[in-house]
Amino acid sequence: xxxxxxxxxxxxxxxxxxxxxxxxxxxxxxxxxxxxxxxxxxxxxxxxxxxxxxxxxxxxxxxxxxxxxxxxxxxxxxxxxxxxxxxxxxxxxxxxxxxxxxxxxxxxxxxxxxxxxxxxxxxxxxxxxxxxxxxxxxxxxxxxxxxxxxxxxxxxxxxxxxxxxxxxxxxxxxxxxxxxxxxxxxxxxxxxxxxxxxxxxxx
Numbered sequence: 001x002x003x004x005x006x007x008x009x010x011x012x013x014x015x016x017x018x019x020x021x022x023x024x025x026x027x028x029x030x031x032x033x034x035x036x037x038x039x040x041x042x043x044x045x046x047x048x049x050x051x052x053x054x055x056x057x058x059x060x061x062x063x064x065x066x067x068x069x070x071x072x073x074x075x076x077x078x079x080x081x082x083x084x085x086x087x088x089x090x091x092x093x094x095x096x097x098x099x100x101x102x103x104x105x106x107x108x109x110x111x112x113x114x115x116x117x118x119x120x121x122x123x124x125x126x127x128x129x130x131x132x133x134x135x136x137x138x139x140x141x142x143x144x145x146x147x148x149x150x151x152x153x154x155x156x157x158x159x160x161x162x163x164x165x166x167x168x169x170x171x172x173x174x175x176x177x178x179x180x181x182x183x184x185x186x187x188x189x190x191x192x193x194x195x196x197x198x199x200x201x202x203x
Contacts, residue, residue, distance in 0.1 A: 028191040029083060034073040034134075041185045042073060049089060051179035052138050067139040068099070069179045073187060078104075078132040083188040084112075086122040086136065092181035093120040095141035095150035100124060102131035116145035134187060140176050151175060 036042045040050035052069035071086075081102060100112040111126045141150045151172050 027082075029188040030191040032075060032079055032081070032187045032189055034075055034185070034187050036071075036073045036185065038071065041071060041182055044184070046087060046089060046183045049092060049181045049183045051181055052136075054179070067177050068137040069139065071136045071138060071182055071185060072133060073185050074133045075131070075187070078130045080128055080189045081131050081134070081187060082126060082128060082190055084124040084126070084134060084136075085184075085186040085188070086124070086182055087184040087186070088120045088122075088181065089183050090120055092183070093118070094180070095144045096122070096180060097139050097141045098122065098124075099137040100126070101135040101137070102126075102129055103133035103135070104129055104131045108135065116141045116143055116147075116150065118144055134185075136185070138180050140178060140180065142176060 034042050038050045038053065040048040052071045054069055055064045057063060084100060086098075095116050095118045096114075097116065098112070098114040099110060100114075101108045102111050103109075109129070111129060112124050114122065114124065144150050
């Protein structure tokens with residue numbers, strides 16, 4: 001009887017492990033068609049890059065004096081968005097801060113904040129939301145996600161001296177205000193699960 005109970009307990013634990021693994025498995029993504037006013041962001045080529053854009057001044061609104069610049073993509077129709085992938089060439093990879101907004105209905109909604117990301121491919125997973133446009137506000141990070149100085153690290157790549165002291169502060173501010181370079185912006189939803197095929201029973 002005890003052996004039977006142990007067997008049942010083992011099978012129960014095994015079922016929990018298997019179900020847990022299936023829940024953690026990477027979903028099947030469906031790449032969505034997007035366009036951009038900056039052609040290089042959506043042309044499908046890693047060989048072409050473009051800079052993020054300085055926000056346009058809108059008359060009657062407060063001037064944007066932040067270090068953030070913009071990159072935007074649009075979908076033909078509102079679709080369910082789950083993932084945004086920003087690709088950068090190795091030579092353009094510097095630590096970056098991102099605020100990701102989506103246009104859902106008539107309102108822009110902030111769906112993700114990222115700070116100090118050093119990856120060439122920035123993989124952004126978001127909760128399910130139907131949107132027609134995506135706006136990525138990006139700035140060069142002052143610190144990496146690990147808390148290290150991003151200016152010293154990225155400055156070394158650019159051949160700059162460590163940004164400290166009077167003149168260094170001016171140089172650091174100049175570096176931090178430089179637009180970023182993206183090669184591709186890709187948007188994904190979840191792939192539809194195929195409906196089970198019904199089979200007729202033989203009589």
